[in-house]
Amino acid sequence: MISPTVSGKRIKFMATCLCDGFYGDVAKASYEVLEHLGCEIEFPGGQTCCGQPAHNAGDWDNARKVVGHTIRVFEGEDPVVTPSGSCAAMLRHGAMLCLEEQPEAPEARALADRTWELAEYIVHGLGVTSWPGRFAKKVALHRSCHTRGTKVYDSAITLLSSIDGLELTEVGELDQCCGFGGTFCVSFPEISKNMGQLKIDHLIAGKPDCIATLDMACAMHFGGMMDRQKIEVPRMHVAQILLAALQEERKTA
Amino acid sequence: MAKSIQEIDSFAEKLPDDTRASVHHASKLKTEKRFATLASDFEEPDTLRKTAARVKQHTLEHLDEYLLQAEASLQRNGATVHWASDSEEANATVLRIMQQRGAKKMVKSKSMVSEETELVAYLEKNDIEAVETDLGEFVVQIDGDHPSHIVTPIIHKNRKQVARSFEREGLGAYTESPEELTAMARRHLRAKYLAADVGLTGANFVTADTGRITLVTNEGNARFSMAATKTLIVMVGIEKLVPRQSDLPLFLSLLGRSATGQALTVYTQFIGGPKLSGLPEGPEEMHVIFLDNGRSEVLASDCREILRCIRCGACMNICPVYRQASGHAYRFVYPGPVGAVLSPLINPQGFPQLADLPKASSLCGACQEVCPVDIPIPDLLVRLRRRGKLEKAEKASINTPGFGVWASGATSPGMWRAGLKMGHAMNYLPRVLLDVNPAAHAWQEHRDLPPFDGGSFRSWLKEKDKEAGK
Amino acid sequence: MNSRQAILDKVKAAVGVLSERSALPSEDEVAALTSRLRPGADDADSLVACFAERLQAVGGVLLRGTAELEAYLAEHGATRGYLDPAVAELMGPSNLSANSTYERAEVDAMQFGVTRATMGIAETGTIVLTDRDTPNRLAALAPWVHVAALRESEIVRDVRQAMAAFDDDPSIVFVTGPSKTADIEGILIEGVHGPGKQACLLLEG
Numbered sequence: 001m002i003s004p005t006v007s008g009k010r011i012k013f014m015a016t017c018l019c020d021g022f023y024g025d026v027a028k029a030s031y032e033v034l035e036h037l038g039c040e041i042e043f044p045g046g047q048t049c050c051g052q053p054a055h056n057a058g059d060w061d062n063a064r065k066v067v068g069h070t071i072r073v074f075e076g077e078d079p080v081v082t083p084s085g086s087c088a089a090m091l092r093h094g095a096m097l098c099l100e101e102q103p104e105a106p107e108a109r110a111l112a113d114r115t116w117e118l119a120e121y122i123v124h125g126l127g128v129t130s131w132p133g134r135f136a137k138k139v140a141l142h143r144s145c146h147t148r149g150t151k152v153y154d155s156a157i158t159l160l161s162s163i164d165g166l167e168l169t170e171v172g173e174l175d176q177c178c179g180f181g182g183t184f185c186v187s188f189p190e191i192s193k194n195m196g197q198l199k200i201d202h203l204i205a206g207k208p209d210c211i212a213t214l215d216m217a218c219a220m221h222f223g224g225m226m227d228r229q230k231i232e233v234p235r236m237h238v239a240q241i242l243l244a245a246l247q248e249e250r251k252t253a
Numbered sequence: 254m255a256k257s258i259q260e261i262d263s264f265a266e267k268l269p270d271d272t273r274a275s276v277h278h279a280s281k282l283k284t285e286k287r288f289a290t291l292a293s294d295f296e297e298p299d300t301l302r303k304t305a306a307r308v309k310q311h312t313l314e315h316l317d318e319y320l321l322q323a324e325a326s327l328q329r330n331g332a333t334v335h336w337a338s339d340s341e342e343a344n345a346t347v348l349r350i351m352q353q354r355g356a357k358k359m360v361k362s363k364s365m366v367s368e369e370t371e372l373v374a375y376l377e378k379n380d381i382e383a384v385e386t387d388l389g390e391f392v393v394q395i396d397g398d399h400p401s402h403i404v405t406p407i408i409h410k411n412r413k414q415v416a417r418s419f420e421r422e423g424l425g426a427y428t429e430s431p432e433e434l435t436a437m438a439r440r441h442l443r444a445k446y447l448a449a450d451v452g453l454t455g456a457n458f459v460t461a462d463t464g465r466i467t468l469v470t471n472e473g474n475a476r477f478s479m480a481a482t483k484t485l486i487v488m489v490g491i492e493k494l495v496p497r498q499s500d501l502p503l504f505l506s507l508l509g510r511s512a513t514g515q516a517l518t519v520y521t522q523f524i525g526g527p528k529l530s531g532l533p534e535g536p537e538e539m540h541v542i543f544l545d546n547g548r549s550e551v552l553a554s555d556c557r558e559i560l561r562c563i564r565c566g567a568c569m570n571i572c573p574v575y576r577q578a579s580g581h582a583y584r585f586v587y588p589g590p591v592g593a594v595l596s597p598l599i600n601p602q603g604f605p606q607l608a609d610l611p612k613a614s615s616l617c618g619a620c621q622e623v624c625p626v627d628i629p630i631p632d633l634l635v636r637l638r639r640r641g642k643l644e645k646a647e648k649a650s651i652n653t654p655g656f657g658v659w660a661s662g663a664t665s666p667g668m669w670r671a672g673l674k675m676g677h678a679m680n681y682l683p684r685v686l687l688d689v690n691p692a693a694h695a696w697q698e699h700r701d702l703p704p705f706d707g708g709s710f711r712s713w714l715k716e717k718d719k720e721a722g723k
Numbered sequence: 724m725n726s727r728q729a730i731l732d733k734v735k736a737a738v739g740v741l742s743e744r745s746a747l748p749s750e751d752e753v754a755a756l757t758s759r760l761r762p763g764a765d766d767a768d769s770l771v772a773c774f775a776e777r778l779q780a781v782g783g784v785l786l787r788g789t790a791e792l793e794a795y796l797a798e799h800g801a802t803r804g805y806l807d808p809a810v811a812e813l814m815g816p817s818n819l820s821a822n823s824t825y826e827r828a829e830v831d832a833m834q835f836g837v838t839r840a841t842m843g844i845a846e847t848g849t850i851v852l853t854d855r856d857t858p859n860r861l862a863a864l865a866p867w868v869h870v871a872a873l874r875e876s877e878i879v880r881d882v883r884q885a886m887a888a889f890d891d892d893p894s895i896v897f898v899t900g901p902s903k904t905a906d907i908e909g910i911l912i913e914g915v916h917g918p919g920k921q922a923c924l925l926l927e928g
Contacts, residue, residue, distance in 0.1 A: 024709030046666040054656040058638025062660035069664040145617035177573045181615025186695035187652040188262040191577045193699045224700030279909040294759040314744040317735040336727035389906035431907045473902040473917030480860035499750050502757045502882045517847045521897040534860040545730045553737035
């Protein structure tokens with residue numbers, strides 16, 4: 001997939017439904033990071049969900065309604081930036097699939113072309129390849145599946161590895177899914193649980209201080225398993241690590 | 254509470270630990286080998302995959318022309334071409350060819366299409382001895398089992414199980430040495446080849462321009478059946494064509510590496526008709542049966558890309574669901590991601606019986622990433638989920654929550670914001686109350702739910718904007 | 724209506740409704756993708772070296788000259804076997820004692836077969852057999868030890884070059900190492916139905 005091009009620093013921020021409902025701090029961190037980079041950020045208040053849950057479940061009638069709503073909420077020319085590889089993938093690909101041969105297809109295409117995942121926007125949209133500040137921790141970065149075929153994961157590696165004091169641990173079988181998969185995790189709970197366990201084992205093998213993610217959906221699933229098992233390694237969104245590094249810099253400046 | 258369970262999930266739950274371990278270990282090993290060879294041999298493996306995809310897609314979209322060209326080329330090479338609309342017709346054609354020669358014994362190479370038609374059972378009913386010669390398929394046959402992988406049929410068995418089967422069938426005393434077990438099969442099957450009248454194989458590719466059947470094996474069983482028997486029958490799906498012989502280096506480069514991590518499979522045969530006259534060994538006649546069996550309907554559907562498949566097995570090797578559930582969970586000849594698309598489309602029981610297969614995926618996309626012909630398997634799975642929903646297929650709907658209420662909320666910003674605020678109440682509810690919802694129950698069985706934090710970002714932003722005087 | 728017509732009609736109808744159909748990548752585009760030979764490996768010496776290296780990498784054995792052949796057969800206890808007269812002529816005088824015919828009745832007794840190969844492929848360490856040059860299919864397949872005789876000048880660069888040289892021979896077989904299986908627990912075993920030992924007798928010229 002070729003990453004779309006940028007048109008200035010005015011952006012529309014898509015917080016995602018999970019951050020809206022459960023992970024407000026991730027949305028705040030993303031917003032502050034973008035602010036730090038000098039972006040003029042608009043948060044369209046009518047935003048809800050990208051429509052992926054229904055799309056993936058095959059309920060395209062309902063998915064189309066919600067995707068259509070998202071297209072209208074984010075209409076315009078500005079880049080749409082979201083702290084989720086998964087929601088970005090829905091707008092870049094899934095939306096066009098469920099709207100193929102529908103009247104909204106051209107609008108879906110236009111939105112796809114200007115949608116960015118946060119880390120990818122920072123590195124490839126704004127050209128920022130090193131991050132200031134300090135984060136003196138061992139970090140295991142989870143490669144979420146929806147970053148396949150994009151520059152998202154490599155962008156996160158670029159940013160994280162540039163942070164002073166931050167050490168990335170090795171994570172085995174990066175290409176394996178954590179087992180979330182939307183409704184899959186409740187339709188196939190046994191398989192999902194086993195996949196989650198394998199992922200957790202790989203993530204904590206390098207004894208990290210925290211696990212970094214680009215998708216809160218994955219983290220909600222394997223993090224929920226870790227909480228149940230009392231594995232006390234915190235999960236952080238990459239944006240939260242970027243913000244923490246910034247705050248460290250502000251403190252010392 | 255009473256749970257309705259997806260069949261594949263329940264199969265995975267009941268799978269013996271050692272079976273799961275065998276499947277997981279072998280699939281992982283092959284995935285690693287694939288990555289290692291493709292990455293070391295080619296700078297841009299993706300370009301190969303994408304070009305091979307275009308060749309196959311073009312072929313499918315002009316399949317009527319290429320079938321006619323292939324038929325003419327095969328006939329020019331001295332082969333007889335037959336056509337079969339379904340399994341019954343394909344099997345009956347094989348039987349007729351054998352009866353015309355008074356043949357009673359067949360040695361058979363591994364062929365997924367003949368698994369699809371259940372050829373061996375059909376022939377046995379008609380007093381023909383048909384022996385599977387691929388080591389894995391042979392074990393499957395003597396055990397009355399089914400293959401659980403398209404490349405390594407007994408990935409679900411270990412050496413002890415094979416040893417007990419061989420002992421039971423009189424091939425030799427119990428041994429846990431794979432070398433000795435292989436030697437027993439070699440002795441036993443060699444006698445079968447030399448006594449057989451007919452060899453039957455599948456085909457990996459048929460070149461339309463030169464009319465050659467391309468066939469790859471590591472064991473040499475297909476080669477042996479074509480050395481020892483006088484009649485060769487090739488059963489092949491109509492989608493197996495490639496336009497030009499010059500396309501084969503590309504496909505062979507991808508097939509061996511994707512399947513087993515080999516640059517080339519040990520034996521790659523290019524068969525262009527019966528043996529030359531005057532030679533002592535080899536088939537005097539050659540028959541090719543083109544089988545449709547639902548493929549023309551797949552071609553007419555919005556899942557036609559699945560017909561690009563070259564049966565390498567890379568998608569099942571890497572699939573995290575296959576690794577947990579194993580091949581038999583998929584209830585038809587083709588397991589794993591390719592099977593989750595293909596099986597519901599071509600299974601004779603019809604779509605609804607296997608409509609749950611496309612649901613058994615986290616849509617992680619690993620399958621497409623390794624597919625040598627870049628089949629958009631996740632997209633096709635979603636298309637089939639839509640079909641399941643539209644046709645109200647019961648098996649597809651098990652444990653899938655409805656989206657009607659969600660869609661109403663997600664298209665009405667006012668309701669959405671109100672919902673975010675009200676959701677906080679959930680933090681004060683005992684979690685056991687959530688258990689009445691099957692989806693929440695499934696979630697909570699192994700995972701905690703994070704505290705609800707609805708609307709906190711929006712309130713923060715509002716406060717921030719107020720401070721900034723916006 | 725017969726099945727042939729029924730299938731062709733259904734296929735034609737299926738593709739006929741497509742609003743656009745994809746083009747076939749050109750032969751040049753496809754050809755450019757596949758060779759993995761190292762650059763500069765096109766002269767005769769490096770082709771031979773590359774073939775030798777890759778033959779060994781796939782579990783094959785390279786034999787240079789008759790003495791090595793005799794030693795190899797002795798090492799594997801292969802005393803009874805078949806030597807294709809065409810190879811015997813190519814090799815010249817030797818101490819090798821072997822049958823000059825291969826009979827099906829003796830399949831179990833024949834421990835080795837030395838037959839003529841048509842080409843070698845440097846890219847993959849592959850030996851190419853054809854009906855014309857290897858008229859007895861069983862002799863090159865059934866014995867535990869198979870030795871394919873090849874001249875250095877018959878080594879081609881890659882799979883593409885080998886395929887470009889195909890004539891109308893009805894049975895062209897690429898042999899890349901000994902017969903293999905990993906069906907039992909993924910453990911590699913050599914010598915399932917075909918040779919457990921695959922060698923190439925490479926002769927000058």
